[in-house]
Amino acid sequence: MASQRMTVLFLAILTLIALGMVLRSGRGVVLPLLLAMLLSNIFVPFVRRTKARGIPPILTISVILSLFVGICLLAVLSINARVVALAQAFPRYYARLLSLVQSLANDFDLPVHFWEGLNLGDKAAAYLLNLSGSAVSLLSNLVLVIIFMVFILLGSPYFTYKLRKAFSLSGAERIDHIIDGISSQISRYLLTQTLISAGTGLMVWFFLAFFVGVDFPITWGLLAFFLNFIPTIGSIVASMPPILFALVQFYPDWGPFVTASLGLLLIQFVMGNLLTPKLMGDRLNLSPVVVLISLLLWGWLWGVAGALLSVPITAVVKIICENVEALTPLSALMGSGRSYQREFEKDAPS
Known part of the structure; x- marks a missing residue:
């Protein structure tokens, strides 16, 4: 018995390793498929309800996907334009950062040779330019996501009938009830998290634009929106660039730097510790x-x-x-x- 358990354990470990390698090597297809499955949980209820009211599923799917594609295209083009503008302005801000570091080093008698040797400015500028050139890759992945969603949504209204054909009536109802519960919870979670992230991004943009005056406030709002999907770590990472830009842009005036730090901390605290638990619940x-x-x-x-x-x-x-x-x-x-x-x-x- 002990040898059999060890065999099962090692087989499970090897299976997980093999699955991880497959997911890593096939991410160009697996990632769009997974994203399509997640998004389909949001749209499937609309397709089923409209079909129950006599509206053809193909019509509902066409409207949903047209709106989805339009929003995604606008988002990709907007993000790409923001990244390009940031990449073009980055050398100027990096030069100001170097002068700030030099000034602080002179005040506190600190060496700055190690900072200059890192050559972070060129590396960051090259990364931003590469990031701006990835719009074509994003659009190609979007095409795959749309194709997968079309097939998933087309088959969704008939899934219940396939269960009834494959299993007994009671078994099909039980399985359908479990799947509906899972799909409902997933769609509610994704919608709620997206709304919370959108609210966080809007608050960050409004605060930085009208209370601090930091450059590129829309870019920092978009960054906060995307990284808010990662709890705690995402909010910290999203807050660091605008705070650093406030320091570089307004130095030697420390007021905007302090205001940006406290304001972003307050926004993340309210959204992450007060609003999110209320909307999401503890489960x-x-x-x-x-x-x-x-x-x-x-x-x-x-x-x-x-x-x-x-x-x-x-x-x-x-x-x-x-x-x-x-x-x-x-x-x-x-x-x-x-x-x-x-x-x-x-x-x-x-």
């Missing part, structure tokens, strides 16, 4: 360790795109585990535990 709160592991894993597999999707993917896995009885313990271990603490404290004898 989808993930353990910080789980968030870190998922960030490292999916970031290693798929780079920046994997890092941005790491927490939504992990939340979807947790939702699935919640709705499958055999996987409920795994779902509990993935959670933060705050709701469980209140549950046990409430039931504990006084």
